[in-house]
Amino acid sequence: MQVDRIDPEQAFRAGLLGLPLHAALAPRGLAEAQAGFAHGPNEETALATRRLPGLRDPQAAFETGRALRFIARLFDRAGAPERVGRQFRDNLAAAILTHHMRHTGRPWRVEDTVEMFVELYGRVLGGADVEIVRRRILEHARHLPEPTTPPASRARSRLMRVLRGSRAASF
Numbered sequence: 001m002q003v004d005r006i007d008p009e010q011a012f013r014a015g016l017l018g019l020p021l022h023a024a025l026a027p028r029g030l031a032e033a034q035a036g037f038a039h040g041p042n043e044e045t046a047l048a049t050r051r052l053p054g055l056r057d058p059q060a061a062f063e064t065g066r067a068l069r070f071i072a073r074l075f076d077r078a079g080a081p082e083r084v085g086r087q088f089r090d091n092l093a094a095a096i097l098t099h100h101m102r103h104t105g106r107p108w109r110v111e112d113t114v115e116m117f118v119e120l121y122g123r124v125l126g127g128a129d130v131e132i133v134r135r136r137i138l139e140h141a142r143h144l145p146e147p148t149t150p151p152a153s154r155a156r157s158r159l160m161r162v163l164r165g166s167r168a169a170s171f
Contacts, residue, residue, distance in 0.1 A: 006058035009051045015065025040076025042085030052093050054100030056107040063110035067141035110141045
């Protein structure tokens, strides 16, 4: 599959909807791909995103879509109101567009999305837990298999403890 032939906006939507990257090449005619099921208000807000102007690299756009949905799920699991997810999505859109307008010579990458999330919410997560969250978002965005040590369920539950413990802090 030639990733460079994929429109970055279609790659972003494929990642956001949980579709494989090659699904962005499939002709759909005038119909939009079926929207995924949202588990909460923040994920619903993320799924409503049709495009993020400024994304240039299809693989990076795909991973950014996956990361955005994962972050929205984290917000939902932490009990954050919908406005938190909307604000993050809007800040992400502004950051991507600004990055594009600066002509830096490199496209926006999923690492940029994760760093933005950590910058905005790192103080809520605190210390070493930030690294756990950063790693989990990147693994999900890149579609890497779940880590084997510690077991995925234990890593997930630790992540949720971190997020739940910070619920009262600043959401």
